[in-house]
Amino acid sequence: MTQETTPPTNKTDKASRRRFIAGLGGATAGVAAGSIAMPNVSRAQTTTLRFQSTWPARDIFHEFAGDYAKTVNELAGGRLKLELLPSGAVVGALQLQDAVIAGALDGGHGVTAYWYGKNPAFSLFGTPPALGWKANHMLGWVKYGGGQALYDELVRDVLKLDLVGFLTGPMPSQPLGWFKKEISSPDDMRGLKYRTVGLGADLNKEMGVAVTIMGAGDIVPALDRGLLDGAEFNNPSSDKALGFQDVTKTYMVGSYHQSAEMFEIIFNKKKFDSLPKELQTVLRVASESASADMSWKAMDRYSKDLEALKAAGVKVVKTPDSVLLAQLAAWDKVIAAKSADPFFKKVLDSQKDWARRVLGFEAEYEVRTDLAYKHFFG
Known part of the structure; x- marks a missing residue:
């Protein structure tokens, strides 16, 4: 099936795509291909990470990804910068995880349900059964109920993926x-x-x-x-x-x-591990800050846009x-x-x-x- 087809915006994007395709040709899905170890970054340098969302640029979800990137960039004080790209800039939405593993991208913003084909348990961290809970209950489970450790076990031990991930951003129950x-x-x-x-x-x-x-x-x-x-x-x-x-x-x-879903922020593990510990902490803490802000922004924007849809003649049932x-x-x-x-x-x-x-x-x-x-x- 086709995905977002926004063309690469520059020669670097095209080169990244070629490296990604070449890397996948010699590796099984889910295994890092052709990764290059990064040197330790000195305190005086700025490390730029290419960070793609799985969302079109016009979608509020891409805006949420941008809010996370902005928080990281501000907290890092010039030492770390996330360069945000929309879906299709390097790969389509459903190819994001493989691109991050292969190193064509350093990180990305999406949902775990997109990786259901690798293991159905992935979807439990994004689209679990309707247990009567909402997404913020689920994030509580991630933080204090053992959910993050189980997510790490799936990524690291069960599937052996070269990834680090954070779960963030509670979503309201979705429409039919x-x-x-x-x-x-x-x-x-x-x-x-x-x-x-x-x-x-x-x-x-x-x-x-x-x-x-x-x-x-x-x-x-x-x-x-x-x-x-x-x-x-x-x-x-x-x-x-x-x-x-x-x-x-x-x-x-x-x-x-x-009825309960949240976002997933992922990074190539080799790239993540090459960062100083305080910058790793920035990436993690920013996901929690952006999560809280997103929940409040969604209250405002979703309620306004539902009213706008009604005004445009949409029948809400x-x-x-x-x-x-x-x-x-x-x-x-x-x-x-x-x-x-x-x-x-x-x-x-x-x-x-x-x-x-x-x-x-x-x-x-x-x-x-x-x-x-x-x-x-x-």
């Missing part, structure tokens, strides 16, 4: 998507040609959906040409920027296929409970099948333990918000 006509029951989903990613693809297949996986920039053209009957990407701001409202006016919101219940039943089947893999089960059991305790606490301890909202806003 954009459709030619309203989805009123699970039967309406059967046989639909539909775009999603990660474990959400398995979930929809269990529901009889014909799933296609593609990068962000290809979705709307495919929907416009009838190659897709429906599709989801992520949020009102991204969806508006990608132009979904230009090809359909039915926006189904609320879904269990991706809550996904009916019958579809949500069918999704939960499908999750049972996906979990049962995937848990035959011991590492997948290990990660999922850890997530369940965290969600059971933390969400149980919130249900018992926190006051209801819906009553207060209805009181003041109707």
